[in-house]
Amino acid sequence: MATFFLSRHPGAVEWARRQGLAVDQWLAHLEVAQVQPGDTVIGTLPIHLAAQVCARGGRYLHLSLDLPVELRGRELTADELERAGARLEEFWVESESGAGLDLT
Incomplete structure (x- = not known):
């Protein structure tokens, strides 16, 4: 079982290093096909990719923040992330249809 930390920031x-997380691979991009059952993916994935991680038997830990509007849209330091309440939250994401929905 591997732990991937996914971020280009x-x-x-x-911030993750300061938390002492046991990470096997630090990645800027995740190929979902590399996720095996029991692997853990940590980051801020788009919902459809988080669902794919879960469908492959992986765990998804989301890097959640309570980000004030004035900090949005720019690179944040580890200290700013801490002040914004950075934390890991586990989510189980499942696609209802497995494909795009026809909303027409």
Whole structure:
């Protein structure tokens, strides 16, 4: 079983290192096909990719923040992430249809 930390943001990587997380691979991009049952993916995945991780038997831990509007849209430092309440929350995501829904 492997643990992947997924982020292209240096502040998020530094925050994770400060938490002492046991990470096997630090990635800027995840190929979902590499996730095996029992693996853990940590990051801020789009919902459809989080669902794919879960469908493959992986765990998804989301890096959640309570981000004030003035901090949105820019790179954050590890200290700013801490002040924004950075934390890991486990989610189980499942696609209802397994494919796109026809909303017409």
